[in-house]
Amino acid sequence: MKKIFISVCILLGISCLSQTTTKKFNSFQNRYEYFDSNGNMIGYEKYNSFSKQWEYYTTNNTSQSRQPTQYRDPQQLDISALGNTMETKQNNYNYNVQQLQNSVNNIVEQINNLDLPDEQKQAIYQNFQQQCVNELNRTKINYSSANETNRIIKWLYDSLNIIIKKAQASNTKSFNSDQNNYSNANAAENDNNSSVQKSKKDYSNSYFNMYDQNFRELDVAAKKNYDKIKHTLIANVISKSYKENLDEFYSLAERFELNEANSKKLYNDVLYNVVILDNLANSYHRVKRITYFNSKNSIVKDSNDLNSYLMIDSKFVHFKTATNIENYRDLTDKTYNPKKSGSEYKSKYGAIFIPDDLTYVKFYDSQDFSGSYYIYYISK
Helix, strand or coil, X not given: CHHHXXXXXXXXXXXXXXXXXXXXXXXXCXXXXXXXXXXXXXXXXXXXXXXXXXXXXXXXXXXXXXXXXXXXXXXXXXXXXXXXXHHHHHHHHHHHHHHHHHHHHHXXXXXXXXXXXXXXXXXXXXXXXXXXXXXXXXXXXXXXCHHHHHHHHHHHHHHHHHHHHHHHHHHHHHHHHHHHHHHHHHHHHHHHHHHHHHHHHHHHHHHHHHHHHHHHHHHHHHHHHHHHHCCCHHHHHHHHHHHHHHHHHHHHHHCCCCCHHHHHHHHHHHHHHHHHHHHHHHCEEEEEEEEEECCCCCEEEEEEEEEEEEEECCCEEEEECCCCCEEEEECCCEEEECCCCEEEEEECCEEEEEECCCCEEEEEXXXXXXXXXXXXXXXX
């Protein structure tokens, strides 16, 4: 009787359990889970591979009832700070873009200040524009980032240095090539110049040989005549001009620059100087006495033992006064006076009378042969 009662109790317990418990397999946890009538998990059964058996674990939630999920109203978003964030980002963008533009402007200024030819600086600028500036314009860059902007600026300067080095290397190569070309051209030019120089030398020497002997003969004559009248002012003036022309001839000869035109001109100038010296020397007369007369033909002053002279040519009479002043008068408006046996000249500085025997020369203070006068007596 007792055995039957126990069996009935067990059956009733199982029946009650089966009515209040639900079993589900959780594939994620790889276990069986047990839930009560309220949906609360009261335990789970998991296989123990070590002991090779299923083991049951309780969750101690049998007294707890499942609570419904609680919801709350959605939190209202605060967007008041969003505007400030966007403004800050825009300010950073503007500042960084300006920094980048300043760097580009500085680079352009550096290119302009390079100690290079203008053509080479223009080539550097064009390469920088194509390789750097155009590349930046094609690329999407976050200019609101200071780090990104600084990286771009550094890249610009590094790129510029590379472009400049390439340009300088190219310039050196071109320079060396130009030097070689110049050397070759210079060698050829030297050959041509040598031929031209030789031709120029021969050409100049031909005129030197043509005129040199003539200049030597004129020089001998000039010195001979100059020695006679070297104490006179006019002789020293003519001699200076003569020496300058003679020196010019020999200077051109040393530089191989003589030609037909300058050789002929210098010869004529020297010849003219020598002729004047010759005429002055041949017309030179020492003066032994100078007498000054008033308008009544009375002697006012008489000077002897003088260092005076007269030189008379076809156009002028040069003379030295009793007071050692060198002067001249032009021989214009000549009129021959047969009664006095001499020639009268109405010089603008005073009238002159020169007798045929050339024993004296009379200098009037006036142009009409009146008034006071000087007589220069010539020493024979």
